[in-house]
Amino acid sequence: MKLYLDCIPCFQRQALFATRDLEEKTRAEILRKVMNLLYNRKWNISPDELSQDIYELIRHETGIEDLYHEIKKASNQEALEFYPHLKERLEIIRQGEDRLFAAVKIAIAGNIIDFGPQIEIDLDKTISEVLGKEPGINHFARFYEMAFKADDLLYFADNAGEVVFDKILIEELIALRKQPFRKISFVVKGVPVINDAMLQDAQEVGIDRLPNLVFLKLGDGDKETGPRRRDDRVRQWIKDHDMIISKGQGNFEGLSDNRGVCFLLIAKCPIIAEELGVKKLDTIIKYDKR
Amino acid sequence: MKLYLDCIPCFQRQALFATRDLEEKTRAEILRKVMNLLYNRKWNISPDELSQDIYELIRHETGIEDLYHEIKKASNQEALEFYPHLKERLEIIRQGEDRLFAAVKIAIAGNIIDFGPQIEIDLDKTISEVLGKEPGINHFARFYEMAFKADDLLYFADNAGEVVFDKILIEELIALRKQPFRKISFVVKGVPVINDAMLQDAQEVGIDRLPNLVFLKLGDGDKETGPRRRDDRVRQWIKDHDMIISKGQGNFEGLSDNRGVCFLLIAKCPIIAEELGVKKLDTIIKYDKR
Numbered sequence: 279m280k281l282y283l284d285c286i287p288c289f290q291r292q293a294l295f296a297t298r299d300l301e302e303k304t305r306a307e308i309l310r311k312v313m314n315l316l317y318n319r320k321w322n323i324s325p326d327e328l329s330q331d332i333y334e335l336i337r338h339e340t341g342i343e344d345l346y347h348e349i350k351k352a353s354n355q356e357a358l359e360f361y362p363h364l365k366e367r368l369e370i371i372r373q374g375e376d377r378l379f380a381a382v383k384i385a386i387a388g389n390i391i392d393f394g395p396q397i398e399i400d401l402d403k404t405i406s407e408v409l410g411k412e413p414g415i416n417h418f419a420r421f422y423e424m425a426f427k428a429d430d431l432l433y434f435a436d437n438a439g440e441v442v443f444d445k446i447l448i449e450e451l452i453a454l455r456k457q458p459f460r461k462i463s464f465v466v467k468g469v470p471v472i473n474d475a476m477l478q479d480a481q482e483v484g485i486d487r488l489p490n491l492v493f494l495k496l497g498d499g500d501k502e503t504g505p506r507r508r509d510d511r512v513r514q515w516i517k518d519h520d521m522i523i524s525k526g527q528g529n530f531e532g533l534s535d536n537r538g539v540c541f542l543l544i545a546k547c548p549i550i551a552e553e554l555g556v557k558k559l560d561t562i563i564k565y566d567k568r
Numbered sequence: 569m570k571l572y573l574d575c576i577p578c579f580q581r582q583a584l585f586a587t588r589d590l591e592e593k594t595r596a597e598i599l600r601k602v603m604n605l606l607y608n609r610k611w612n613i614s615p616d617e618l619s620q621d622i623y624e625l626i627r628h629e630t631g632i633e634d635l636y637h638e639i640k641k642a643s644n645q646e647a648l649e650f651y652p653h654l655k656e657r658l659e660i661i662r663q664g665e666d667r668l669f670a671a672v673k674i675a676i677a678g679n680i681i682d683f684g685p686q687i688e689i690d691l692d693k694t695i696s697e698v699l700g701k702e703p704g705i706n707h708f709a710r711f712y713e714m715a716f717k718a719d720d721l722l723y724f725a726d727n728a729g730e731v732v733f734d735k736i737l738i739e740e741l742i743a744l745r746k747q748p749f750r751k752i753s754f755v756v757k758g759v760p761v762i763n764d765a766m767l768q769d770a771q772e773v774g775i776d777r778l779p780n781l782v783f784l785k786l787g788d789g790d791k792e793t794g795p796r797r798r799d800d801r802v803r804q805w806i807k808d809h810d811m812i813i814s815k816g817q818g819n820f821e822g823l824s825d826n827r828g829v830c831f832l833l834i835a836k837c838p839i840i841a842e843e844l845g846v847k848k849l850d851t852i853i854k855y856d857k858r
Contacts, residue, residue, distance in 0.1 A: 283584055283595055286603075287577035294573055305573055306611060313576075313607050317600060 279531045282549045285325045286316055289332050292394060292472070296336055296345045308339050326507060326531040329394075333471045334498060344470040346393065346438075353391050353439025353473060354482045360401060361442055368446070373454060378425060379418055381450035383408050386542050386561045388443025389436060389526050393473045395546040397559075404544075414545065414560025421540050421565050425451050428521030429460045434496075434533065436526030436543075437472075438479040444525060445485055458489040463519060468497030468504040474528065507532030538568030569821045572839045575615045576606055579622050582684060582762070586626055586635045598629050616797060616821040619684075623761045624788060634760040636683065636728075643681050643729025643763060644772045650691060651732055658736070663744060668715060669708055671740035673698050676832050676851045678733025679726060679816050683763045685836040687849075694834075704835065704850025711830050711855050715741055718811030719750045724786075724823065726816030726833075727762075728769040734815060735775055748779040753809060758787030758794040764818065797822030828858030 293312045297305045312332055319328065337343060344350075364384055371377040387408035390399055433448065435441050452458050464485055467474040477493055480486065486493075494515060497503025505511040507529070513536070516522055522539045524530060527550050530541050534553075541564040545551040551558045583602045587595045602622055609618065627633060634640075654674055661667040677698035680689055723738065725731050742748050754775055757764040767783055770776065776783075784805060787793025795801040797819070803826070806812055812829045814820060817840050820831050824843075831854040835841040841848045 283592070283599055284581070286599060287580035287584070290577035290580070291574070294577070302573070309573055309576060310607060313603055317603050317607070321596060 279324055279534045279550075279553055281321050281323060281325045281328060282552075283321070284549050285328070286321070288547070289316060289329065291396070292329075293332060293336055295393070296333070296472070297340065300340065304340070308336060311335060311339060324508065324531050326528045329528065329531075330469075330471055330498060330506065334469070337470070346470065346473045349393060350438035350473050350475075350479055351482075353437070354442070354479055356401065357388065357391065357439040357442035358483055360405070361446070364405070364443075364446055368450065375422055378422060378450055378454055380409065381447045382418060382421065382542065382563060383413075383561070385443045385447035385525070386413075386544060386563070388440035389542070389544045390546075391437050391439040391473070392526065392546060394527070397546050408544070408561050411561065413563050414556030415554060415562045415564045417540070417565035418563050420567060421563060424521050424540070424565075425454060428519075430519040430521065431459045431462045432465065432494075432515055432519035432522045433462065434465045434522075434524040434529045435475045435480065435485075436529060438475045439473075440525065441475045441480050441485055442483045445483060445488070447523075448488055452489070459521075460490060461519075462488055462491040463494050463515065464488075464491055465494045465496055465515075468495030468500075468502065471528070537566050540565040569614055569824045569840075569843055571611050571613060571615045571618060572842075573611070574839050575618070576611070578837070579606060579619065581686070582619075583622060583626060585683070586623070586762070587630065590630065594630070598626060601625060601629060614798065614821050616818045619818065619821075620759075620761055620788060620796065624759070627760070636760065636763045639683060640728035640763050640765075640769055641772075643727070644732070644769055646691065647678065647681065647729040647732035648773060650695070651736070654695070654733075654736055658740065665712055668712060668740055668744055670699065671737045672708060672711065672832060672853060673703075673851070675733045675737035675815070676703075676834060676853070678730035679832070679834045680836075681727050681729040681763070682816065682836060684817070687836050698834070698851050701851065703853050704846030705844060705852045705854045707830070707855035708853050710857060711853060714811050714830070714855075715744060718809075720809040720811065721749045721752045722755065722784075722805055722809035722812045723752065724755045724812075724814040724819045725765045725770065725775075726819060728765045729763075730815065731765045731770050731775055732773045735773060735778070737813075738778055742779070749811075750780060751809075752778055752781040753784050753805065754778075754781055755784045755786055755805075758785030758790075758792065761818070827856050830855040 290312055297308055315335055368380055371380055387405045390404040435444055466480050467476050495504030499506050516536055524533050524539050524541050526543050530543055533539055543562050545554055545556050545560050545562055548558050580602055587598055605625055658670055661670055677695045680694040725734055756770050757766050785794030789796050806826055814823050814829050814831045816833050820833055823829055833852050835844055835846050835850050835852055838848050
């Protein structure tokens, strides 16, 4: 997805939010550096790439490796408290299409846990709303078909906390298929960007206990932190799996030109909603087959 | 009022909104120029001063004198349609304190017509809400007392459309006093800034037909367009009148360090709400006697 002009002030707002606990003078200096970075860059790249550079700058300037560490821990805890209740809710639905649809909606509802856009985060309310409403884009039929056929699952996670909801969806996929995937590659961030899920978050909520699961890292292009979304290595991951799920806005921004990816998200930002041709806060199951 | 860091991205968002009908390439160039202006300025001034410079830059870059001309005309028309209904609503209340309080609330409700902050503008809904709720800051008792004593009224108007609601308040003040003011100085903008009311707007809604009324202009510091809010000439206006009403956020930003001014506004922006210690969208009657 291309960058919209509205993303430019939004990045600055995010930088101010990320540094909200620091001194005013430091925040002003960081804001000026973020403005300078934005001013001097070409604006023909994807928002997720620019976002990554901005959070890198903030990390560098503050010397704080992960500004959202506490928020992420709290999100994981809060989401874990929903886990038994959501499992019960699914268990009363007969195994099959309806139940998987509910699990997909639950996974989408978890996408509300996002400190990037300026939105109110109310998990309980969002779960009820998302379960009750028709998605703005609904390619679930394709998703359901793929759920039986696929051997390997590539899952681009989005945020901390949200990974609990991802776990539920993967468990439902396995239960429906009556057999595990040959391989599940669960993609987390190798560097901290907003409240995006990292390895520790996935482990905290037990993603590592899913069968045949390996972790992959998306990062700043380095070997240790993983490649960027537009890297050839990521395109290779996509080729190497036959079912690909991408959660959230950041992954959509970076992966939207790949076919064969099922995008599950809430269109929280007005620009993403416009790009998708839906209303703000619509839920999305977008799956263009390759 | 001092500038908050959050105002910096907000100005850029406003610049994008103001230029929304222009070509993407032009908008990007203007955005870069706005960023450059903001980057190179000191951030220890009042937001309204910086705002004025930004709209001056946009006027200069686009060559369009008034980007909000059509919006302002439409706002005046829409607000005029409410006029008879609002007058009826007041006429059922007995002349006195309650009726003036209702008129003040109506004038505040009109402040919702603002294309600066990112808010939904629903006049009908806002009127009902504002009339029904207790202001977040309520110095109405002081306002009521002053209404009888004062000889001269200085009225800093805010937006087009809103001036209809200002007219109602001034008419009620005159009716309550049972005599006109010796002088009413009605302050409009001498240069276009967002949808701020200019002379033409005040005339379109009949402000010029109020008794003993003269117009004053706030502008870019030039003789023709009027002084800026922090200019000594404006301080002199304040000294020369014994009742001063200031509508809206922009005037509050520029005049808040003057005592003896009654600020009537809706706290539409989160920063102004924080500055005033109220909730966003609270209504304000703030009157610190001199």
